[in-house]
Amino acid sequence: EVQLVESGGGLVQPGGSLRLSCAASGFTFSDHYMDWVRQAPGKGLEWVGRTRNKADSYTTEYAASVKGRFTISRDDSKNSLYLQMNSLKTEDTAVYYCTRVDSSDWYFDYWGQGTLVTVSS
Amino acid sequence: DIVMTQSPDSLAVSLGERATINCKSSQSVLYSSNNKNYLAWYQQKPGQPPKLLVYWASTRESGVPDRFSGSGSGTDFTLTISSLQAEDVAVYYCQQYYNIPLTFGGGTKVEIK
Numbered sequence: 001e002v003q004l005v006e007s008g009g010g011l012v013q014p015g016g017s018l019r020l021s022c023a024a025s026g027f028t029f030s031d032h033y034m035d036w037v038r039q040a041p042g043k044g045l046e047w048v049g050r051t052r053n054k055a056d057s058y059t060t061e062y063a064a065s066v067k068g069r070f071t072i073s074r075d076d077s078k079n080s081l082y083l084q085m086n087s088l089k090t091e092d093t094a095v096y097y098c099t100r101v102d103s104s105d106w107y108f109d110y111w112g113q114g115t116l117v118t119v120s121s
Numbered sequence: 122d123i124v125m126t127q128s129p130d131s132l133a134v135s136l137g138e139r140a141t142i143n144c145k146s147s148q149s150v151l152y153s154s155n156n157k158n159y160l161a162w163y164q165q166k167p168g169q170p171p172k173l174l175v176y177w178a179s180t181r182e183s184g185v186p187d188r189f190s191g192s193g194s195g196t197d198f199t200l201t202i203s204s205l206q207a208e209d210v211a212v213y214y215c216q217q218y219y220n221i222p223l224t225f226g227g228g229t230k231v232e233i234k
Contacts, residue, residue: 107176
């Protein structure tokens with residue numbers, strides 16, 4: 001059974017940093033691209049960014065709203081995905097979901113339960 | 122960026138009746154080399170993460186009831202629930218995966234009338 005479990009969310013002040021983790025199980029993690037998607041309270045879904053797999057050199061992509069502040073990384077030996085968030089703003093407040101990208105196509109076929117990040121003073 | 126526009130924002134449908142949700146992209150998401158539309162639909166129930174319903178605009182994900190169907194091509198797409206059930210109350214999102222940045226529609230809330 002595919003499982004994605006996020007952790008690391010919490011309350012942080014504007015300008016602060018936070019690192020989210022996503023523990024994956026039930027599939028060959030190293031084969032897949034992995035993305036982060038967020039959802040502000042009561043709002044819609046916003047793509048945050050992607051890390052590709054080893055075959056595609058672990059390259060990353062980011063939404064314009066987070067580029068230069070957020071960094072996505074992965075550790076295939078630990079079946080883990082990370083999101084390092086720096087210079088946090090109040091508008092970064094959201095539930096952050098770890099998602100698996102289908103291995104041969106590009107849609108999100110599995111989502112974690114999400115972790116809430118609140119940026120507030 | 123490809124802008125995804127959903128309509129309506131919300132709709133109320135009687136149990137057993139049809140629900141239709143529309144999604145329009147600001148540019149075509151049909152890739153000519155493989156004739157596939159890079160369009161997915163997700164269902165999000167309250168307090169839960171989104172769940173994949175349909176990909177390639179019309180392919181139902183395994184385990185999704187056949188009352189859910191996707192259609193359309195190019196820039197105009199539709200998700201239809203043929204006979205609404207109580208468990209279908211949710212917000213539905215379309216999403217393009219044609220290019221980065223990946224983008225979602227604003228969501229359509231489906232309720233029981």
